[in-house]
Amino acid sequence: MTADPRTAPVLVPLPLPTDLDAPDAWLLHGMVDAVNDVLLDTWGTRDEARVAGEQLAALRDQEYVTRLRFVALDAPPEAGPPDPARVLGRAVLDLPRQDNTHTGSAGVEVRPAHRGRGIGAALHDLVIATARAHGRSTLTASSDHAAEPDAGPGTLAPSTGTGRVRADDRGVAFLAHRGWTLEQVVRRSVLDLPVDAPVLAGHAAAAARAAGPDYRVVRWEARCPDELVDQFAHLQTRMSTDAPKGGLDLREDVWDAARVRAAEQTYVDRGMPYRVAAALHQPTGDLVAYTSLVSRPDSDEFVFQDDTLVLREHRGHRLGMLVKTANLARLAEVQPGARRIGTWNAEENAHMLAINVALGFRPAGGSGEWQLRLG
Numbered sequence: 184m185t186a187d188p189r190t191a192p193v194l195v196p197l198p199l200p201t202d203l204d205a206p207d208a209w210l211l212h213g214m215v216d217a218v219n220d221v222l223l224d225t226w227g228t229r230d231e232a233r234v235a236g237e238q239l240a241a242l243r244d245q246e247y248v249t250r251l252r253f254v255a256l257d258a259p260p261e262a263g264p265p266d267p268a269r270v271l272g273r274a275v276l277d278l279p280r281q282d283n284t285h286t287g288s289a290g291v292e293v294r295p296a297h298r299g300r301g302i303g304a305a306l307h308d309l310v311i312a313t314a315r316a317h318g319r320s321t322l323t324a325s326s327d328h329a330a331e332p333d334a335g336p337g338t339l340a341p342s343t344g345t346g347r348v349r350a351d352d353r354g355v356a357f358l359a360h361r362g363w364t365l366e367q368v369v370r371r372s373v374l375d376l377p378v379d380a381p382v383l384a385g386h387a388a389a390a391a392r393a394a395g396p397d398y399r400v401v402r403w404e405a406r407c408p409d410e411l412v413d414q415f416a417h418l419q420t421r422m423s424t425d426a427p428k429g430g431l432d433l434r435e436d437v438w439d440a441a442r443v444r445a446a447e448q449t450y451v452d453r454g455m456p457y458r459v460a461a462a463l464h465q466p467t468g469d470l471v472a473y474t475s476l477v478s479r480p481d482s483d484e485f486v487f488q489d490d491t492l493v494l495r496e497h498r499g500h501r502l503g504m505l506v507k508t509a510n511l512a513r514l515a516e517v518q519p520g521a522r523r524i525g526t527w528n529a530e531e532n533a534h535m536l537a538i539n540v541a542l543g544f545r546p547a548g549g550s551g552e553w554q555l556r557l558g
């Protein structure tokens with residue numbers, strides 16, 4: 184008896200094509216289309232949509248993280264035309280190679296039109312088996328939601344107690360049924376641009392007054408100045424220890440100058456402008472805070488807020504607001520077509536959320552952050 188393809192998806196590792204026109208590149212195009220279908224279904228916008236060239240460049244960057252991708256098809260690739268629509272879903276497994284080698288970051292996405300026929304379950308099983316084969320003992324995953332529910336029946340709270348997800352959300356139910364535990368809820372917020380210039384200048388001036396003369400803002404685009412790169416690497420290491428992680432078993436992830444340069448090069452390869460504003464503590468010459476914005480390769484309209492960090496020992500001086508306003512002012516100058524910035528912050532990260540709310544960011548859904556112990 185032939186297997187019913189509707190219940191037996193064919194799962195194949197994504198080949199990394201040499202370029203976007205290579206004979207096997209249709210699988211990458213199909214994977215990106217599938218992810219974009221899921222993003223549109225979840226968020227109702229294409230703001231966070233992926234772009235094939237950018238994804239190919241991101242997947243080539245495997246020095247610090249092994250990036251495995253699997254795609255689900257109805258039949259083996261060679262059994263049909265090279266049509267991206269044949270890709271029904273995909274799984275992600277990112278495996279850190281230097282720190283946090285006990286864990287990995289997983290994801291399963293199925294095109295809305297092909298859900299409910301076992302594709303998600305099959306991709307999930309493959310990811311778990313692969314993570315085990317790589318010796319991982321825990322995994323993390325996210326479930327996205329366009330609106331965070333009010334407290335009440337039918338909601339789940341994470342181990343931090345802050346934030347909620349709907350228990351009947353398909354992604355939530357999918358992970359909960361498979362033994363994952365909800366360890367954190369992250370709020371997504373969007374800032375509509377342009378911010379009124381006098382309002383932004385007012386926040387910047389108030390932050391500069393509170394910070395005082397000991398702190399100076401430095402900004403760069405694409406490449407950190409050589410004299411600051413070791414310190415910038417240290418800040419990125421501290422991002423892994425100082426940002427709230429809820430109940431997720433994530434440990435220190437050490438950065439050095441070479442890794443900073445590799446990450447910068449990947450943004451260049453992805454065609455994504457990368458802008459940093461940082462605070463320098465003048466008495467010591469130390470870099471003590473930073474924030475970064477990353478623009479899309481294909482449109483000016485939407486901008487990703489990347490990391491923001493103020494070292495613990497320099498908190499309470501409004502440095503978060505200082506660097507954020509400096510980067511927003513720069514963005515307004517160099518990318519006047521920007522209309523929205525999206526950011527993600529842990530619900531328990533009250534100080535960061537307060538800065539964003541003061542700047543005018545509005546809640547726009549978020550994610551549940553989940554963990555599975557593989558035993």
Ligand SMILES: CC(C)(COP(=O)(O)OP(=O)(O)OC[C@H]1O[C@@H](n2cnc3c(N)ncnc32)[C@H](O)[C@@H]1OP(=O)(O)O)[C@@H](O)C(=O)NCCC(=O)NCCS
Binds near residue numbers: 293301325354360
């Ligand atoms: C979650 C997701 C991957 C599931 O994909 P799928 O192919 O529909 O999954 P399956 O067909 O294997 O079914 C998964 C579960 O949904 C149930 N289901 C099937 N049809 C359903 C329907 N119409 N409505 C709700 N649940 C349904 C299945 O019974 C199964 O239940 P189980 O968890 O108890 O086993 C998919 O909804 C998706 O891509 N969501 C967005 C991304 C996401 O949230 N991913 C999960 C976190 S990484």
